[in-house]
Amino acid sequence: MNKTPERGEIPILSIVGKSNTGKTTLIERLIPELVRRGWRVATIKHNRHGFQMDHEGKDSWRHKNAGARMTVVASPQKVALVADAPRDYTMAELRDLYVRDVDLVLAEGFKKNPHPKIEVFRPEVHSERLCGPDDHCVAVVSESPLPPAVPRFGPDDIPALCDFIERTILRGAAP
């Protein structure tokens, strides 16, 4: 039992689904249950269209705006960083560059990747699922019955879904 996997080996579980299916809400509900069980969780979110993190006028923004490739801001309790990306990093690259001292990475917003996926599916919003048979989908979260090709969990079955994540993604590790 190895509490901290070697760097580069922290497992990634991707939460996918079409727009407005509740991906962020699912992640928000999974994290506290995983943390309660003793797991250390990081998240990676991909925004194709960019994002705003630092605030205009703040010192960190002034450093970055003056041409720094990377600005780190630290307090005794927290660290934040804004960096130029030379290209669109993969999830595994982002994990290897920045994530450490956690047991699991939950990723949101990466459509194509080789990591196991949980798809959030709401047929009343989108009639077709996002994942095809080659997309490494290991479970579906949906209120609707589905063909039993992969395990299905209801949106409120958080403990059962965490059991499943422990069994299939974190297997062997101890929190």
Next chain:
Amino acid sequence: MNKTPERGEIPILSIVGKSNTGKTTLIERLIPELVRRGWRVATIKHNRHGFQMDHEGKDSWRHKNAGARMTVVASPQKVALVADAPRDYTMAELRDLYVRDVDLVLAEGFKKNPHPKIEVFRPEVHSERLCGPDDHCVAVVSESPLPPAVPRFGPDDIPALCDFIERTILRGAAP
């Protein structure tokens, strides 16, 4: 000549000074000149009293607020990260954890550290200097004449100060 020093060996230059002496402004002026000369610069800023980086309601904030130890947000051009810090990291620890692919780290807001320092001094704001003889102060930026114990540069002598930084901090490296 090694363009990229080994990790952990990226030189740190600390910009120090009492409050309202113009530390951030100096950093804002140094960076473009260093970048123009081909150097890749990162900054590290310490805020003893904390800071706000992510925005309430945003997905990254929701992930972090749900209990993630670390949230990475990525776009094709930019990466940002907010992480819990188990303790008040030193500059060298922050550099080794997060900074890569740059030639120089300019740090602001760390009072006590073993790295070379440039002190911004405005006697009309504070009559006493911050750095004592054991504080590794390698230069002073001030409009006022000073005892010639260390080199002095005027606030507008940015090219001369960059020459000095290249000579004393980046010595031997080529941009």
